[in-house]
Amino acid sequence: MGDDTNRKEVKGPVDDRGCTDILCFIIFVACFIYMIVLACMGFANGNPLALTSVFDASGKCCGNICDRYPEMEDYKYLFFPVPDKDYLYDYNVCVKDCADQEEDSNMECYGTDDPSLNPNTQTCTDNCPARDPYYYQQQMYFKANGISSDSAKQSSLENTFCTYKTNVLLDRVCFPDAEFFDSLGDYADNVKNSLTSVVDTDALQSYVDSITEGWPIILASVFIAMLCGFVYLLYVRLCVGVIIWCSIIVYHLLIIALAVLCLQKASDYENESPPNTQDADNQKIIAYILFGCLGVSIIxxxxxxxxxxxxxxxxxxxxxxxxxxxxxxxxxxxxxxxxxxxxxxxxxxxxxxxxxxxxxxxxxxxxxxxxxxxxxxxxxxxxxxxxxxxxxxxxxxxxxxxxxxxxxxxxxxxxxxxxxxxxxxxxxxxxxxxxxxxxxxxxxxxxxxxxxxxxxxxxxxxxxxxxxxxxxxxxxxxxxxxxxxxxxxxxxxxxxxxxxxxxxxxxxxxxxxxxxxxxxxxxxxxxxxxxxxxxxxxxxxxxxxxxxxxxxxxxxxxxxxxxxxxxxxxxxxxxxxxxxxxxxxxxxxxxxxxxxxxxxxxxxxxxxxxxxxxxxxxxxxxxxxxFKDKVQPKQDAQAAKLNQVQATNN
Structure with a gap:
């Protein structure tokens, strides 16, 4: 790619150097500053909590994260009165706290004093048929078998908020506790298994204990890994040539062995009675191809x-x-x-x-x-x-x-x-x-x-x-x-x-x-x-x-x-x-x-x-x-340099 005779001889990293591509660095700094400005503007105008905002059935934002419903400020959790997929989107309400009690109790939710705020007449109560786990079990049974449930009970269910034990999910949603699904019996086994089988608490505790006790070994593994790295590089320094040449020799020996095996197989086909000339010829062709590959590999x-x-x-x-x-x-x-x-x-x-x-x-x-x-x-x-x-x-x-x-x-x-x-x-x-x-x-x-x-x-x-x-x-x-x-x-x-x-x-x-x-x-x-x-x-x-x-x-x-x-x-x-x-x-x-x-x-x-x-x-x-001439050993080079300095001084 050009004549090398007039090129400057490189004798090592130069000490006398100047700044390079200054314009690109200036552009980079300007863009970096603008990126910081954008981040600051985001801090001033953004609201990360909005990414986890939830809305009730009436379309109001729980907790007033979207800054449009000040009356929802204290009602930041979303509760599902009927934990069934057919009711999740159209039958929910914002509540002050998620229910964590096992006994019946009132749960304060937004809109109970003014039913007109919601499309359904929604109330919070401790006395409703749906509080009994059997009622949820019955509803799920009806849905699974395509049976129409009692209209009175269905109406009561759709117009009443009933509490059950829950856990807080994403600090936004009151999610049914596993014990609740356990109380529903066989009709909720799939839901129950999806919640309780994800994490094996006993195994998790065992893993945590093993890490807690074994942290000194885990920390020491950093230094052990570095030691293994030095050992590997020493191995490369001493044996890389042997490994490479042995691999090349083994590769050629394998080709020879396969070719000889094919010739032997061809001989066996020819010695059959009657001779299998077609398979014998095929084996010979494969052997000749392998010998050809061997010759090309050697070249x-x-x-x-x-x-x-x-x-x-x-x-x-x-x-x-x-x-x-x-x-x-x-x-x-x-x-x-x-x-x-x-x-x-x-x-x-x-x-x-x-x-x-x-x-x-x-x-x-x-x-x-x-x-x-x-x-x-x-x-x-x-x-x-x-x-x-x-x-x-x-x-x-x-x-x-x-x-x-x-x-x-x-x-x-x-x-x-x-x-x-x-x-x-x-x-x-x-x-x-x-x-x-x-x-x-x-x-x-x-x-x-x-x-x-x-x-x-x-x-x-x-x-x-x-x-x-x-x-x-x-x-x-x-x-x-x-x-x-x-x-x-x-x-x-x-x-x-x-x-x-x-x-x-x-x-x-x-x-x-x-x-x-x-x-x-x-x-x-x-x-x-x-x-x-x-x-x-x-x-x-x-x-x-x-x-x-x-x-x-x-x-x-x-x-x-x-x-x-x-x-x-x-x-x-x-x-x-x-x-x-x-x-x-x-x-x-x-x-x-x-x-x-x-x-x-x-x-x-x-x-x-x-x-x-x-x-x-x-x-x-x-x-x-x-190179044609060997470099002097280190001691000889240092001695030659010392002699040169002494000659210069004399």
């Missing part, structure tokens, strides 16, 4: 030998980097906490903005819905986009630090003792010089993520109108969503490699992305193999860290007192989730190290071409064999 292996060898060297070098720069392991957890804190605050603001408007009763429901004020829908879309942008920006900052550290480590070889705080240096360069470039890259990610959300929204709306069920429309939307997802992965790939170039050369985003693409294009075969092999080892590492940590903690929980007195299931499940999360964060450092070290090596190789492939002084030990 490909010969062509890719040096690339596989380089991939092994890169994986070993990245493992050494993580072992030398252990502080990089804390970068991902810290930024993850920042991301979690941002989303927590963002969700609060979103709820307030979303509830900005008037509350109306939802059709076919006792709950209300917010009718947004003018302009609120646009505010919501902008606020959503800014949430995506800020989230992508935080991730970009984290990724920049993770790819900058291995660049600093790589070009500090072989004298890593004089390497000055790579994490601190990377953070300083990130926040002092390159926030604009990171805002640029994160903007691209946020735009494509917003497009995916819009496509999902269009799909949902099209299903409501019936267009979404038509096959052409369905295929078109799925195709567009698939393309958007692929493009998002491509943008993230470009961003990561652009950040590596920014970390090394201090470029702006566009020129860094162009340079990264040039290098990757010139080394496409290498990059493919390294990403493929590296991805496999990263995935295996995440799983092994989680399994290894969980197994160690399980042995402790089942063999050490007092932990062995409780069930280890729930603590182990929680430990697996924690250790897998630690494994993902741990291996993200390793994965970014692989990508950054590969680009550093490509720069080294380009620089070495002008010196007849003489190995650079800072080339890591595992990568020296790819």
């Amino acid at each position: 490909i292996l010969c062509c890719l030998y040096s690339k596989i060898k380089l991939a092994i060297g890169i994986l070993k070098t990245a493992a050494n980097y993580v072992g030398d720069v252990k502080s990089a392991l804390f970068v991902s957890p810290v930024f993850s906490l920042v991301t979690a804190a941002f989303w927590f605050l963002w969700i609060i603001g979103f709820v307030y903005i979303f509830s900005w408007g008037d509350v109306e009763k939802r059709s076919g429901s006792v709950f209300g819905e917010v009718m947004w004020a003018d302009g609120v829908e646009g505010y919501i879309w902008f606020y959503l986009f800014m949430g995506l942008w800020v989230n992508a920006f935080i991730q970009a900052c984290c990724q920049f630090v993770l790819v900058s550290c291995p660049c600093i480590w790589y070009f500090a070889q072989p004298d890593t003792d004089n390497m000055h705080a790579p994490v601190y240096t990377s953070l300083k360069r990130c926040f002092r010089y390159h926030l604009g470039s990171l805002a640029f890259g994160s903007l691209l990610v946020a735009i494509i993520q917003m497009i995916r959300i819009i496509l999902a929204y269009i799909e949902q709306q099209s299903k409501k109108t019936g267009w979404g069920d038509k096959q052409p429309m369905k295929c078109l939307l799925k195709y567009m969503q698939c393309m958007a997802a692929c493009f998002e992965r491509f943008i993230k790939f470009i961003n990561k490699n652009a950040y590596i170039e920014i970390a090394m050369q201090g470029r702006n985003f566009c020129s860094a992305a162009k340079e990264a693409l040039r290098i990757l294009w010139n080394n496409a075969g290498r990059a493919t193999i390294i990403n493929g092999i590296g991805g496999i080892f990263i995935f295996i590492g995440e799983i092994l860290i989680a399994i290894g940590c969980t197994l160690i903690c399980y042995l402790i929980l089942t063999n050490v007192e007092p932990y062995n007195e409780y069930s280890p299931f729930f603590p182990c499940l929680l430990i697996f989730i924690i250790s897998y999360t630690i494994g993902v964060l741990f291996m993200s450092v390793y994965g970014n190290g692989i990508d950054a070290i590969f680009l550093c090596f490509c720069h080294d190789e380009e620089n070495a071409r002008g010196r007849g492939m003489e190995a650079p002084e800072h080339c890591p030990e595992e990568l020296r064999s790819f």
Whole structure:
């Protein structure tokens, strides 16, 4: 992709750098401030309680959450006199308190003194036929069997509010207690089971006790998972070459074994009486195809030998980097906490903005819905986009630090003792010089993520109108969503490699992305193999860290007192989730190290071409064999540097 002879030689991350993509950072700050302004406007005008508002049969808002019925201020709970689906929407009333007593008692509800306020003559009483659970049982029996109930009793039921024991749901609805359904007998078994079988209280208490007693082991699992990660990287450093070459050999041996088996099967068919020539020929054809695949595989292996060898060297070098720069392991957890804190605050603001408007009763429901004020829908879309942008920006900052550290480590070889705080240096360069470039890259990610959300929204709306069920429309939307997802992965790939170039050369985003693409294009075969092999080892590492940590903690929980007195299931499940999360964060450092070290090596190789492939002084030990001249050992390099200083002084 162009002539490399006139390109500036890259000798490591430059110290003399300036601010990049300042305009994009200014736009980001302005949009961020506007997002905060929208959140403040939401706090002033929104009412999150409106999202859980309930309405009685007359259409009045219980508790006056919608600020239109001051007389309902004290009646904030919705009560269902007849807990049957046919009566839920048309036969309910707002009450001051939910009934929790087992004995008959009056329950104060709105409208009892003025029956004209409601379409039915609704009263609260402690003396009605429906207070007896048998009456509810009878009504449910009649409904289940299609039998008309006594008209007098039915009329009494529809014009009387009768109390029963309830629980408060969402701080808005008086929901029937399980004991009430239990009193109805067999006719309410389905309802009863749906309420009482969801949670096994004894098992839940056992899980809570096991977590309460096992919390020291759960806390220790964080450090055990990190220890497992270091053990895995040591294993990769020592055995990755053996594993890869053994896997390749086993693959070829399996092809040979299958081909020989097919030939043997063909011979058996030929020896039958009479000979089965058709099946024998089929087996021979399969064997010849397998031998052909074997030959092609061997040719490909010969062509890719040096690339596989380089991939092994890169994986070993990245493992050494993580072992030398252990502080990089804390970068991902810290930024993850920042991301979690941002989303927590963002969700609060979103709820307030979303509830900005008037509350109306939802059709076919006792709950209300917010009718947004003018302009609120646009505010919501902008606020959503800014949430995506800020989230992508935080991730970009984290990724920049993770790819900058291995660049600093790589070009500090072989004298890593004089390497000055790579994490601190990377953070300083990130926040002092390159926030604009990171805002640029994160903007691209946020735009494509917003497009995916819009496509999902269009799909949902099209299903409501019936267009979404038509096959052409369905295929078109799925195709567009698939393309958007692929493009998002491509943008993230470009961003990561652009950040590596920014970390090394201090470029702006566009020129860094162009340079990264040039290098990757010139080394496409290498990059493919390294990403493929590296991805496999990263995935295996995440799983092994989680399994290894969980197994160690399980042995402790089942063999050490007092932990062995409780069930280890729930603590182990929680430990697996924690250790897998630690494994993902741990291996993200390793994965970014692989990508950054590969680009550093490509720069080294380009620089070495002008010196007849003489190995650079800072080339890591595992990568020296790819240059003609070996790099001096660390002690020799330090001695040579000392001799040079002495000669200069003399």
